[in-house]
Amino acid sequence: MNKKQVRVGMVGYKFMGKAHSHAFRDLPFYFDTEAVPVLQAIAGRDAAGVREAAEKMGWASWETDWRRLIERDDIDLIAIVTPNNTHAEIAIAAAQAGKHVICEKPLALTVGQALHMLEAVKKAGVVHMVCHNYRLGVFEATRSSRGNRAGNRFEINGEKGSIRWDMENLNHLQVYLEEDEPGLQGFRTISCTEVEHPFAAAYWPAGHIIGYEHTFINLLAEMMNGISTGVSPSPNFEDGVRNQIVLEAVEQSVQTGQWVKLPEYTGNLPSFKEQSMR
């Protein structure tokens, strides 16, 4: 099937720029959407910085003025990941140029500004979205609550039970049910990235939480550093051999029902080969 290509122009490229670039790149890996993003261009103000960011995050081109991005006819969607005081001007200009708009939260600085933005996208008939990638019921400033890093939490309490969630533990939901037997009542931990939950089936099989994918990025970073320095990172094939020795001993033990003494591999390959062939 021919996928519709949505050519994205992203304004800003720091914290949220990194998160959005990653999401635009990875989306087709997980979701079979009919429209797919193309990382067409980013805009910043500093030429060296924006060029470096474009290269690093996989964008095809870059501009030093967001207005130029909006003028381009090879851009379908403007992603706004700049500070809040810039959202309104960029979003309204993007809508007026007929671009779809996705904007970081909060949408604007004031209700009046937000209404102008809404008016602009409605008039243009473009698709619009605010990046509430999670929505919270409680406001808490972690910068003034010491010890909390991204301590964004919600808790909902009702007649029949309660649920609570914490951003720093985002794969888990705490659930309390009043109908539980007295004496056994209490919060239970539910893994909310099991395949039965919304969106979760697109990612990993049961038990493989969100974040699992990042372990592969860490691994590949080690491999790339290894190629640069010429030193194989650990675990490498030496460790693989030690692992294999244990696995083989397990098989032998299963067959014989006996303890197996492990041959020791100390890193001297010729001597180990000779020893194990004896």
Ligand SMILES: NC(=O)c1ccc[n+]([C@@H]2O[C@H](COP(=O)([O-])OP(=O)(O)OC[C@H]3O[C@@H](n4cnc5c(N)ncnc54)[C@H](O)[C@@H]3O)[C@@H](O)[C@H]2O)c1
């Ligand atoms: N959804 C979330 O989870 C989440 C998390 C953090 C921040 N945010 C929101 O994302 C937005 C950006 O925050 P951030 O933390 O990424 O900020 P940041 O300071 O890390 O990045 C802002 C970027 O905008 C660029 N920029 C600023 N003014 C510009 C201009 N006039 N033209 C072009 N580029 C300009 C900066 O150079 C930088 O690249 C804010 O609206 C913030 O509230 C959302």
